[in-house]
Amino acid sequence: MKPVHFEGAKTYEPDEGWRRVSLAGSEQFTFEWFEKPPGHSSPMHEHENEQVCVVLEGELTVYTEADEVHLKELGSVLLEAWESHRVENTGDERAVAIDVFAPGRGFDFWTDRTD
Numbered sequence: 001m002k003p004v005h006f007e008g009a010k011t012y013e014p015d016e017g018w019r020r021v022s023l024a025g026s027e028q029f030t031f032e033w034f035e036k037p038p039g040h041s042s043p044m045h046e047h048e049n050e051q052v053c054v055v056l057e058g059e060l061t062v063y064t065e066a067d068e069v070h071l072k073e074l075g076s077v078l079l080e081a082w083e084s085h086r087v088e089n090t091g092d093e094r095a096v097a098i099d100v101f102a103p104g105r106g107f108d109f110w111t112d113r114t115d
Contacts, residue, residue, distance in 0.1 A: 019034065041088035044085065
């Protein structure tokens with residue numbers, strides 16, 4: 001067993017107010033808790049990992065090159081591997097969600113980006 005306590009978990013902030021926290025995971029899958037302030041959007045990006053995003057608080061809109069979906073509390077979406085997407089807080093309050101990635105990944109996906 002490998003417990004991870006939220007208060008002591010590895011965290012990073014790719015942009016001001018966009019905080020991500022690494023929860024329990026493995027090479028096969030990872031869980032990341034995140035928060036986004038109103039109006040914040042990640043850049044359009046893609047990765048080798050399948051991704052499930054589950055909204056815990058607030059509202060998020062997930063955009064792909066062909067579609068978009070608006071998610072409220074407990075709404076979720078599956079993004080396939082290599083599917084270009086971005087996630088935006090389109091609500092008026094902080095949004096909180098969990099991302100699940102398979103296979104697992106580390107924070108270096110964002111910290112090592114050059115674009």
